Amino acid sequence: MNEDQRFETQAIRQQIDGTHAQEHSTPLYLTSSFTYENSEEMRAAFAGEIDKNIYSRFSNPNTQEFVDKICAMEGAEAGYAFASGMAAVFSTFAALLAAGDNIISCRSIFGSTHTVFNKILPKWNITTTYVDLKDTDSWQEVVKENTKLLYVETPTNPGVDLVDLSWVSEFTKKNDLILVVDNCFATPYLQQPIKFGADLVIHSATKFIDGQGRVLGGVTVGRQDLIDEIYAFSRSTGPSMSPFNAWVLSKSLETLAVRMDRHCDNALKLAQFLESNDQIAWVKYPFLPSHPQHEIANRQMSAGGGVVSFGIKGGLERGKRFLDEIKMCSLTANLGDSRTIVTHPSSTTHAKLTEGERQKVDITPELIRVSVGLEHIDDIIVDIQQALNHSI
Ligand SMILES: *Cc1c(COP(=O)(O)O)cnc(C)c1O
16 A cells, blocks of 8 residues: 555545455455556466466456466366356357368257257357257267367256266267266256266356356356367457456355355155146156156266246137236246256247247156245245145
8 A cells, every 4th residue: 555645536446356465255356457566477378378367357366366276176177257158158069170170969948048059059050960969879860070169958948858967978988079968957066977087067157156146147167178169269258257247256156155055955855746746747856756867867877956847728828818827926038046946848938949940859848847945835825736736
């Protein structure tokens, strides 16, 4: 602190340096650029000879803290943080693929990712071939000379189906493909795809990682050589996470484990309740023994996650009446929030798919997705029960 400076000047110039002020909680580094002692230090920083921040589009202490935590949790070598989950998804493809390349994926993926595959990437002649999640025997025949990358979500959105990570990583290694896993539904607390052989893991940090529906964010972590390419692409094109969001999300990570424990407890109890209710046609939750891939869930996840899907008897009209009768739970597009959220995918998140495409991934008109929150489970069940009773 410079005593000679005016109050106004001190308020600007008295900057906090986390390593000297010894804050208990990480300070927020809201700065677009960083300064240097002298021209030589600046030259060395720009040449990449010393590890110094240059500009927050490239790196920032807050985003670095967030990325370092995710890397540690996922067992990844390196990573890069993005403004949203979709920025992470798109930048990862844009960085690693070139015109003429081909992707293999399943149709049961997040709606906007589907749009990127079908509408955006084709502009640069990058094509996507869809395989049936449940028919892995058919996957080998779709691999072509130009196939570079395989992209999956597990558990899938909104069907809560699973991909066997050990099998799929063996498949991608055999065919020399980059395996990218969207681990948004499980979070690194419940599942670490890199330990099963994935090359890259993507998160929408907007969901369970933030956990309170406040900020958007995304992150890609994994193999150093691939992250180097993603970093080179991103530092020049600018999809980076804001330091403020990184600060919020880094704090959120401190409570991820305790929040996920409760999300999973509540979700399992809701799934059990739904399974015993005669108004429900079917229930899907990875840790219900009735889930067709329960055994895979046990192998690769430590709990079932916070999302339950079910089919309500009476089809589309009944489904709409059910949503109209919901009182406490929220009708919104998000998931992974402390508040329980009920959605009807076929009329909202997956409305852009054609009827035929929806059928292929079992997004039937009666499908309801519940992102189970952190309210008391009895209150969640009371709300769902009364909506079921009033919508008959
Ligand atoms: C929400 C979501 C995304 C996209 O993330 P945004 O932060 O909304 O851009 C990607 N994948 C899955 C599985 C998601 O749920």
